[in-house]
Amino acid sequence: MKYLNLVALATAVLLVTGCTNSTLSKQELQEQIKQKEQLGKVLFFDKNLSKNRSQACATCHNPERGFVDDRDNGIKAMASMGDNKKSLGDRQAPSAAYAMFSPKFHYDKKSDQYIGGQFWDGREGTLAGQAGGPPTNPIEMGMPSKKAVVDRLKENPYYIETFKNIYGEDIFLSNEKAYTAMTDSIEKFEQTKEFAPFDSKYDRFLRGEYDLTPLEDLGRSLFFSNANNSCANCHLNKPEDSEGETFTNYEYHNIGTPINHELRAKNGVKDIDKGLLANPEVTDKKHLGKHKVPTLRNVAVTGPYMHNGVFKDLRTVVEFYDKYNNKERKINPETGKPWAEPEVEETISLDDLKAKKQNDRKIDALVAFMKLLTDKRYEHLLEEE
Numbered sequence: 529m530k531y532l533n534l535v536a537l538a539t540a541v542l543l544v545t546g547c548t549n550s551t552l553s554k555q556e557l558q559e560q561i562k563q564k565e566q567l568g569k570v571l572f573f574d575k576n577l578s579k580n581r582s583q584a585c586a587t588c589h590n591p592e593r594g595f596v597d598d599r600d601n602g603i604k605a606m607a608s609m610g611d612n613k614k615s616l617g618d619r620q621a622p623s624a625a626y627a628m629f630s631p632k633f634h635y636d637k638k639s640d641q642y643i644g645g646q647f648w649d650g651r652e653g654t655l656a657g658q659a660g661g662p663p664t665n666p667i668e669m670g671m672p673s674k675k676a677v678v679d680r681l682k683e684n685p686y687y688i689e690t691f692k693n694i695y696g697e698d699i700f701l702s703n704e705k706a707y708t709a710m711t712d713s714i715e716k717f718e719q720t721k722e723f724a725p726f727d728s729k730y731d732r733f734l735r736g737e738y739d740l741t742p743l744e745d746l747g748r749s750l751f752f753s754n755a756n757n758s759c760a761n762c763h764l765n766k767p768e769d770s771e772g773e774t775f776t777n778y779e780y781h782n783i784g785t786p787i788n789h790e791l792r793a794k795n796g797v798k799d800i801d802k803g804l805l806a807n808p809e810v811t812d813k814k815h816l817g818k819h820k821v822p823t824l825r826n827v828a829v830t831g832p833y834m835h836n837g838v839f840k841d842l843r844t845v846v847e848f849y850d851k852y853n854n855k856e857r858k859i860n861p862e863t864g865k866p867w868a869e870p871e872v873e874e875t876i877s878l879d880d881l882k883a884k885k886q887n888d889r890k891i892d893a894l895v896a897f898m899k900l901l902t903d904k905r906y907e908h909l910l911e912e913e
């Protein structure tokens with residue numbers, strides 16, 4: 529696995545930097561990747577890449593909180609706020625952790641499914657492509673152009689020297705090339721172990737280093753059991769209990785998430801979130817309102833939940849799924865009222881959501897299982913809950 533990753537990385541470097549580097553030895557290549565990772569890390573934390581110098585990638589993807597936007601933003605962290613302090617989005621920042629494993633966005637003929645990509649609607653194919661978006665996105669970092677971003681890079685002697693070292697003396701002769709180099713380095717940083725340590729209690733359990741409690745063990749059986757529950761239909765990428773599981777099959781589904789009226793009252797958005805259909809590569813209306821299945825890694829510390837942050841507690845999410853199979857599960861515990869209508873009704877993956885009805889202990893067990901998926905560095909956050 530690790531070896532394959534290195535080969536993939538090395539190939540990527542060759543593709544990006546062209547044939548001039550094909551003479552680099554394997555060792556030199558690895559050294560170059562390391563330099564890019566370090567540069568990418570500095571870039572990831574650099575607020576100077578936003579118009580008012582107030583936001584870095586790390587602002588909305590906080591490494592202290594599972595790489596999500598945990599700022600309140602005047603809306604209990606349901607969505608992100610841009611660098612202009614006015615632009616409140618309609619979607620949550622998904623975790624940048626484990627994002628490196630999402631395959632390049634593509635259509636799979638056999639399953640008739642779109643798979644992979646970045647963002648809730650997959651509209652960026654890869655991490656590097658993705659990294660190029662926020663700096664010039666008016667509701668995110670808000671820079672007017674790529675040139676403006678590169679001018680900011682050139683303010684910093686460290687960047688000038690390091691970019692030239694890695695990407696060649698003439699890298700700053702082209703704004704386009706310098707910008708692409710920036711996204712390449714950010715991608716390399718996002719591909720480091722820092723973003724995917726695989727050291728949660730669940731991973732330690734797989735390695736024989738942690739014993740599950742009875743509740744966690746029940747949760748684990750329920751989660752993986754197709755006969756009992758639905759989760760594995762979408763939140764599983766490998767056979768049960770495999771190492772390196774990311775808990776998403778990278779497909780797109782509509783699970784009937786309701787509109788977040790509290791958020792919409794603040795951001796003024798009136799249009800429905802088209803989900804996958806908002807991706808320029810997708811035209812078939814049957815994809816309306818589908819969103820990328822998110823990873824469940826660190827999910828216990830990255831609430832609120834769903835693309836629009838409509839649910840506050842993890843337990844609510846599990847009760848929400850149960851409402852499809854359990855007539856008694858009528859009330860949203862957070863509002864005390866019946867579950868709100870889905871934003872998009874006609875494309876819900878009803879077949880995949882079929883399961884046995886769950887009692888309260890089973891709901892608790894599933895929550896306990898998902899808490900196991902918390903990286904070691906965030907385990908202390910679970911105690912705050």
Ligand code: HEC
Binds near residue numbers: 585586588655658
């Ligand atoms: C203003 C907040 C904000 C900033 C700054 C920001 N992001 Fe994001 N990021 C978001 C939001 C919101 C989304 C989801 C947008 C969507 O799906 O339409 C997102 C999505 C992503 C994703 C996709 C993850 C997935 O699983 O699909 C990655 C990776 C990412 N951002 C990395 C970055 C990087 C790298 C930077 C800096 C260059 C950055 N972000 C800057 C808010 C932000």
Ligand code: HEC
Binds near residue numbers: 757761819842
């Ligand atoms: C049909 C596919 C499907 C099935 C089955 C499914 N999920 Fe999901 N899950 C999704 C999608 C898609 C989302 C994102 C929906 C959105 O944002 O509107 C999601 C979101 C979530 C979230 C919120 C994650 C976040 O970061 O906001 C949790 C937690 C979750 N699912 C757990 C489960 C559990 C537990 C089960 C089994 C009881 C389950 N899912 C079954 C597709 C599925």
